[in-house]
Amino acid sequence: AQKITQTQPGMFVQEKEAVTLDCTYDTSDQSYGLFWYKQPSSGEMIFLIYQGSYDEQNATEGRYSLNFQKARKSANLVISASQLGDSAMYFCAMREYTGRRALTFGSGTRLQVQP
């Protein structure tokens, strides 16, 4: 079963605008973590933001924020004030804390920021 679903294969956004990248997940665990990673064209995977399932407040890291809606099982990434350097693949990932602890990744969303 698909654990992480990213329904947007590609997104466009104008420079300086905000953009939301969607992520839904499936788990029966009560305790889990949600992560977003960025993969620029150079290929490396860069950690952006983390949200724990018991965290009451949405996580923020600079221009990145995570819109966590536990009941809907969604963990959308919001990038504010987009920059040209934000053009990249973005992956949502989840770790279930019981059982296997490896990250499970979604299929990714390619974001292109236009000047």
Next chain:
Amino acid sequence: DSGVTQTPKHLITATGQRVTLRCSPRSGDLSVYWYQQSLDQGLQFLIQYYNGEERAKGNILERFSAQQFPDLHSELNLSSLELGDSALYFCASGRDSRDEKLFFGSGTQLSVL
């Protein structure tokens, strides 16, 4: 720079051959994870080691094996290579805490011809 070192960056080889990919984790990280990224399969978890011991197994083929050495570096061995093994192989390291953020190396691009 994530602090995770992977070598080599690129590897070109032929079907049937065997290769070894190497990973040095960030200082202080005891966990090493291997992932395979391909266009059709996306990012797939292969295997995890923690302080020298195998911790978890994912979609790793029997032709593939890994180990983590006492100095915590890890090697992924791929044998009897097939065209479909061509992919980007990532190593990631972490501290094995619940909110552990995995730090990824820059990957090894394997091309099997």
